[in-house]
Amino acid sequence: MIIDKPIVNPDGLYNQKQAAKALHVDRHTIARYEADGSIKFRIRKAGKAKVTTGAEIIKCWQGMYVIK
Numbered sequence: 670m671i672i673d674k675p676i677v678n679p680d681g682l683y684n685q686k687q688a689a690k691a692l693h694v695d696r697h698t699i700a701r702y703e704a705d706g707s708i709k710f711r712i713r714k715a716g717k718a719k720v721t722t723g724a725e726i727i728k729c730w731q732g733m734y735v736i737k
Contacts, residue, residue: 670692670693670694670730670733670734672734674727674730675691675692675723675726675727675730676691677691677723677726677727678723679722679723679724679727680722680723680724681722681723682713682720682721682722683720683721683722683723683726684718684719684720685699685700685703685710685719685721688708688721688726691723691726692726692729692730702729707729707732707733708721708725708726708728708729709721709725710725
């Protein structure tokens with residue numbers, strides 16, 4: 670995971686591969702983060718793909734790097 674805040678649109682939708690790229694981790698790591706509740710995905714009606722928002726990506730990153 671990167672130390673710098675990911676550059677994503679908070680209102681944008683990202684699939685698992687795009688979320689992994691934004692956080693500089695493997696797609697399997699994103700699946701693990703989803704399983705432990707660090708990031709939330711939802712199923713899109715169109716195409717039935719899992720997507721998350723940029724705000725969730727930033728929230729996940731902040732959970733890993735708590736800024737005090």
